[in-house]
Amino acid sequence: MWNSEALDLDAYLKKTGYEGPREPSLEALRALHRGHVLELRWSTVDAMLHHDVPLDLSSLQDKLVAGGRGGYCFEHVSLFAAVLEAFGFEFFAVQGRVVMGSEKMLPATHALLVVELDGRRWLCDVGFGASMLEPVELVPGGAGSEVEQDGWRYRLRERAEITPGARGWELLQPASGPEAGRDGDGAANGDGDGDGDGWMVRHNFTLTPQYPVDFRASNHFVATSSHSPFSHRLYVQRVLPGTLHILDELRLTTSTAGGGLPAVTRDLEPAEVPGVLAETFGIQQSEEEARLLVARLAANAAASRASA
Template sequence: MWHGEQLDLEAYLDRLGYEGERDPSLETLRALHRAHVLSVRWDNLDSFLHQSVSLDLADLQAKLVRRGRGGYCYEHATLYAAALERMGFRFTAVSGRVQLGAEKILPATHAMLLVDIDGRRWLSDIGYGGSPLAPIELVEGEAGNEVTIEGRPFLLRRTEITPGADGWALHQPDGRGGWMVRHNFTENPQYPVDYQLGNHFIATSDHSPFNRRLFIQRIRPERTDRLDGLTWTMHAATNTGAEPDEKRTVQPQELPGLLSGTFGLALSEREAELVVAKMEAHDPRP
């Protein structure tokens, strides 16, 4: 279904710097998940620059694997699903609604996988940007599953996520000592055609923020860097407060160097030129 037979698995694993086992075990899933999150960036450059994002596996391999670029959740999840399928894992693709404090119901435009291993289920969410560095087990019961992964706390629990719909909510610290829903999801299976639909909305719709603003993230074990428009912030892994450890406004001309350096994105010369030109045109400062 996810065209794992078409994946150049050796090239993908080399991109991740992964040299571990390839059996469909929990240990392999944890290692592969972590390697993917740390190696493949989250960026919306194609949506922002071109309002066009391909989910064709050949295009994803050319972009994310061979060119060293990043992508957003639909690209990450489609490539990752092909790898898991090729390696023999059993999983279900799902869609989630990103909340982050929003009161209204937002569209289900976040892609992730639920992986089944020995009767246990794991949320493997590798395409969020600041994704957890390990899968999180789905645990029934009111308390849910509270975990700290390399200094970063998360809470995953079953709950009513929209009126009349039961599902799961992944929480993160709200910066005030409590929890905030990062995203929620049902277990309704999604297929490549469903991801194509959501991807089209994100890349092209006037209601999507990702084709109107530049947004890039990079997670390391010790820190997470974010670029939102021309605002760059850095949060240490242990910072659960509302304020970043560092924050500054950058000039459009600084972006190619910042993206290739701090964010580790391999941009073509044309992409670098387009980013500067478009951000100069969108720069709200006088």
Template sequence: MWSSEQLDLDAYLARLGYEGDRAPTLGTLRALQRAHVLTLRWDTYDSFLYREVRIDVPSVQDKLVSRGRGGYCYEHTVLFAAALEALGFRFTAVSARVQLGADSSTPRPPTHAMLIVDVGGGRWLVDIGFGASPLEPIELVDGARSEGGPWPYLLRRQVITHGSSGWAVHQRGDGPEGPEGWTVRQVFTENPQYPVDYAVGNHFVSTHERSPFVTRPYIQRLRTDRYDTLDALAWTTHRPGQDPVTETVPPREVPKLLDDVFDIRMDPEEAALLVTRLTELDATRNPAT
């Protein structure tokens, strides 16, 4: 179903630097998730520059594995699903509603892709496409936590959008819909999703005028000791236990920043187009007075 026959599994695992066991076990899943999140990048440049993002396996592999570019949740999840399928894992794809900045009375569309993997006698939530993603699977039980990275996550079974029951992923922070010290990050049900469902959601986030991915670029890189984002021209570095540091980057310096900090490579033509579009965006946001 997930086109694993079109995936060059050896090339994907080599890109991750993964040389471990290929048996479909919980240990393999843990190692693959950690390697994927820390190795492959997250960006929305194709939406911003072209308003088109292809999520067929050959296109995603070429972009994320061969060319060293980043992608967002649909691209990461389609690639990871193809790899899991090739390795013999059993899993269900699901869609989530990102809740940060919203509440249950004003839900966003379910446009975040994740997987629920059946392995080791349990079911495990695998979210490798958020950018600041957990470095390990989270068992699908109420109260389960992920402590495997610099920022923890909490999974709760609870009422979600419009009174329906489902699951909520919490991250550290103050929020009205989470327990003390946590805020709701995304909510989801276990309704199965298929490649065609992801194609519909991907079309919205990559082309619709109200999609934040279309209106400005957003880049993320997670490491074990820091988390960097580039929101249009605002570069922010987060470190555990410290206040974030933000600075504004001139458009002409963004391609070098992408290479140096985010480990994202762009060819010269694409880099020039990016600088032009960022200059136009900056002029729109900050017109001369």
């Protein structure tokens, strides 16, 4: 289903640093997830500049594995699904609603995978940008599960009504974390923390299986619609053990896990951005794309000043 027969698995595993057995196991799943998040990049550059984000496996491999460029959730999850399929994992895809503390009803435009292994289910979320480093188990019941991964903390719990009339799951993070105050796959909001005990809902989802055709439909909206923040705005993230870098248009923010140190924020000039993408985020661009990006960022900044 996920076209794994067209996957250059050797190239992918070399890129992500996986050297273990090529068979389905929890150890392999954890290592694959961690390698993908740490070694493949996340950005909205193609949606912003071109409004065209292909999901065919050849394009994804050229872009994310060979090209050193970044993509967002539908790209990352489609590629990771092909890898899991090649390994022989049992899994299905789902789509979630990014919440980030908002009370608004937002479209289900975040892609995830649920892996079934030895009678247990594991949430794989490799395409969020500030992604979990490893899968988190779906533990039925209200208590759910709470994990810490290299300083990043998460809760995953089942809810009787995740959206009106639908049972589902929600992933939470500390409300004071570096991503607090964002929704809609990254659009800023100020609607509060969404939880009463110091935790904030990051995203929620039902277990309705999704398929590549569903990803293509949602991906078209995210890449092209004027209602999608990604179609007109630069947003880049890179999570590391203990550190998170975020570039939101011209604002670069670096945060540390646990909130023990204040975030460091710097405003950039458009011409600085290609260098920051390469040095801080490890994202490569052609000279032509770099010129296009600088011009678009300058135009966005001018429009923002004119409307202020």
